[in-house]
Amino acid sequence: MLLTLFLLFAKIGLFTFGGGYAMISIIENICVEQKKWITHDEMMDVAVIAESTPGPIAINCATYVGYKQKGIVGAIVATLGVVFPSFVVIFAISMFLDNFLEITWIASAFKGIRIAVALLIIDAALKMVKQMSKKFVSIAIMVCSFIAMLLIDYFSWNFSSISMMLIAAIFSLSLFIIQNMIGKSNEIEE
Amino acid sequence: MIYLELIVGFLKVGLFSFGGAYGAISLIRDVVLDYGWLSEDSVMNMIAVSESTPGSIMVNLATYVGSSQGGFLGALLATIAVVVPAFIIILTAMVILDSFLDNKYVQAVLFGLKPCIMGIILATGISMLTKNALLPVVQETMQLKPLIVAVILSLIYFGSRKFMKKKISPIMLIVISAIVGMVAFGI
Numbered sequence: 109m110l111l112t113l114f115l116l117f118a119k120i121g122l123f124t125f126g127g128g129y130a131m132i133s134i135i136e137n138i139c140v141e142q143k144k145w146i147t148h149d150e151m152m153d154v155a156v157i158a159e160s161t162p163g164p165i166a167i168n169c170a171t172y173v174g175y176k177q178k179g180i181v182g183a184i185v186a187t188l189g190v191v192f193p194s195f196v197v198i199f200a201i202s203m204f205l206d207n208f209l210e211i212t213w214i215a216s217a218f219k220g221i222r223i224a225v226a227l228l229i230i231d232a233a234l235k236m237v238k239q240m241s242k243k244f245v246s247i248a249i250m251v252c253s254f255i256a257m258l259l260i261d262y263f264s265w266n267f268s269s270i271s272m273m274l275i276a277a278i279f280s281l282s283l284f285i286i287q288n289m290i291g292k293s294n295e296i297e298e
Numbered sequence: 299m300i301y302l303e304l305i306v307g308f309l310k311v312g313l314f315s316f317g318g319a320y321g322a323i324s325l326i327r328d329v330v331l332d333y334g335w336l337s338e339d340s341v342m343n344m345i346a347v348s349e350s351t352p353g354s355i356m357v358n359l360a361t362y363v364g365s366s367q368g369g370f371l372g373a374l375l376a377t378i379a380v381v382v383p384a385f386i387i388i389l390t391a392m393v394i395l396d397s398f399l400d401n402k403y404v405q406a407v408l409f410g411l412k413p414c415i416m417g418i419i420l421a422t423g424i425s426m427l428t429k430n431a432l433l434p435v436v437q438e439t440m441q442l443k444p445l446i447v448a449v450i451l452s453l454i455y456f457g458s459r460k461f462m463k464k465k466i467s468p469i470m471l472i473v474i475s476a477i478v479g480m481v482a483f484g485i
Contacts, residue, residue: 121353131354157391160408162315163384164322164354171388180389187385191377194353195361199373201347202365209343213485220479222342222430223448224471225349227455229423232320236416246413253417261425269328269418270314273411280410281403 110185113177116143117170117189124166131166132158139173146176166190245283249276300368301375303333308360308379316408317415319355324415324422326359335367342426350472356380443482451475 116138124131132155139145146154150172158168167187174186208214240246253272260267307329315322327341336344344366348358357377364376431448434441454474458466466474 124352157388159318160316161384161387161391163312163387164315164356164381165318166354167357167381167384168388171385172392175389175392183385183389187381191353191357191381194351194358195373195377197351197353198348198358198361199365199370201351202362202373205343205347213480216483216485217476217479218343218346219430219444219483220447220451220475220477221346221472222339223427223444223479224451224455224475225342225346226423226426226430227448227451228349228468228471229320229323229419230427231423231455233416233420233423236317236320237420240413240416246409249410250413250417253414254421255417257418257421258425261421266332268332269325270310272418273314273316273414276410276414277407278410281406284403284406284409 110178110182113174113182113186114189114192117174117186118192120170121166121190122193132169135166135169135173139169145173150176245280249280301372304364304368304372304376305379307333308364308376309383311356311360312380312383315356316411317419320419321415322356322359324418326356326363327422330363335363338426338429340366342430346472350469447475447478447482450478 120131120134120138124134136148136151140148140151154169154172155165157172158165161168167190170186170190171183174182174184176182178185209218237250240250253276256272257269259265260269311322311325311329315325323345327338327345330336330341331338344359344362345355348355348362351358357380360376360380361373365373368375427448431444434444451471451474455466455471458464
């Protein structure tokens with residue numbers, strides 16, 4: 109059973125390109141439809157939890173399914189399984205990439221690729237912004253952190269994005285508490 | 299002590315990377331540049347490789363940065379560090395979670411975090427784009443090629459959605475951009 113868990117999650121890790129969201133559908137296919145390890149509803153729960161908690165979504169799913177099957181050992185085995193293939197692939201690539209980049213045509217290709225990566229990131233951000241709640245506070249926080257991050261980046265200021273996230277969290281929490289105290293219908297509760 | 303730095307750096311990434319892979323990309327770039335581990339260009343090369351290889355992008359980047367800074371042990375430690383917070387949070391969550399995520403204070407925190415992350419991701423993308431496509435025009439005596447490449451790639455990527463039924467996948471865009479790059483910057 110533990111071996112099956114490891115192998116199946118290694119398979120998921122090996123055949124999913126494009127990161128977390130692509131993985132969710134494959135995990136659903138294997139764990140819900142084929143193996144019936146968890147139900148569809150449970151899978152939805154994991155996806156929601158994964159969205160609101162930090163960390164790679166694939167890890168969240170693997171830990172959840174592994175734990176359901178075999179407790180804490182299962183959780184560890186499934187998580188290791190999902191990480192193992194990409195660890196091997198990336199480690200191998202990382203040893204050679206610098207040498208590859210000295211070859212002119214590969215360096216040229218990567219100049220193009222870097223621009224593509226920037227476009228992909230902008231696209232991902234715009235998609236999230238479109239789905240975002242359109243409340244004033246949300247938009248204000250989004251715009252402020254956008255401008256702050258750009259300034260930090262261009263002027264190489266020593267201020268990390270983590271500190272900015274902490275400020276946003278504290279601001280939002282204080283706003284919520286203040287609104288509760290004065291008993292005003294609040295912006296935050298959905 | 300590079301190993302300790304890697305562990306601390308990637309624990310931070312694992313703990314604060316809400317919003318999936320793209321949130322993590324912004325964070326990892328920030329952490330890596332902050333510690334001065336790699337140049338902006340190297341980070342972007344790694345992001346491209348991590349997007350085009352199987353597995354979670356966040357884990358791939360951790361393995362990659364770890365390996366470049368501390369060899370095999372570095373790769374191992376960075377990978378474990380980026381995974382551990384998610385692992386522990388889910389395990390804890392399974393015991394107390396339902397009540398935890400429904401908690402209105404937790405909701406209030408998430409309400410502030412989410413738009414902040416979106417702003418950070420958007421700024422990261424725009425900053426990367428300007429550094430790779432616009433700065434060469436200003437700095438390197440009117441080097442226009444990167445800007446032209448950026449325009450072509452945006453037309454292909456965003457245009458494909460307007461005029462074709464099917465959207466170009468990220469991996470496909472990376473392949474196309476490699477070809478455009480070779481044509482524009484020489485073989």
